Amino acid sequence: MSRLTTIGFDADDTLWQNEQFFRMTEDRFVALLGEHGEAAEISGRLLEAEKRNLGFYGFGIKGFVLSMVETAIEVTRGQVSAAVIGEILAAGREMAAHPVETLPHVHETLAALSGDYRLVLITKGDLFDQERKLAQSGLGDFFHAVEIVSDKKPDTYDRIFARHGDGAGQAMMVGNSLKSDILPALEAGSWAVHVPHELTWVLEHAAEPVGHGRYRAIPDLCPLRSLIEQLVR
Known part of the structure; x- marks a missing residue:
């Protein structure tokens, strides 16, 4: 030595x-989709999307946002609104601008x-x-x-x-x-x-x-x- x-x-x-901002954003995301499933189920679906996407998008905010969009499409069976997608994107921008x-x-x-x-x-x-x-x-x-x-x-x-x-x-x-x-x-x-x-x-x-x-x-x-x-x- x-x-x-x-x-x-x-x-x-x-x-x-770092992780606290991901957790806060995930809570916000789960609330957005609350009418489409239980919180634990939506969080689990998001985690599975993140696992699948690591090889494509890598680690970080951008991959997390894309995984949220993918999960929103899945849990709403393709019926997610443009307004919800907009809120997901806005949440990602807030993460990227956080002090x-x-x-x-x-x-x-x-x-x-x-x-x-x-x-x-x-x-x-x-x-x-x-x-x-x-x-x-x-x-x-x-x-x-x-x-x-x-x-x-x-x-x-x-x-x-x-x-x-x-x-x-x-x-x-x-x-x-x-x-x-x-x-x-x-x-x-x-x-x-x-x-x-x-x-x-x-x-x-x-x-x-x-x-x-x-x-x-x-x-x-x-x-x-x-x-x-x-x-x-």
């Missing part, structure tokens, strides 16, 4: 709020680490939206590089940590998603630190790798610096 040189950070729900809300301890943690390590932002999602959020967050100057990727797999971390560091073995990934930030980074040979968020999309859930020698979990970003100091000591 003495040669840790690079630290990757996830963005959504690790550095700033960025950074999470606790983010700024001071990045400031403390950026002088000693190469920090790399590694995030999934829509390119335009992620660039907007990074610019509004005021965190961009802390990062040596920014990688906006279509998905996060072991070879994603292999490639990024080789490009911007000294390889996965001398890198650490920090994030809220066990499925995307933790397990593939561990498989690539990196250290991985889980920072759970109270709202994590169900498709990002996975079993915690308890007992893995390179896995750690912390409640928020505040203790990250001291954790790293303990590991490199």
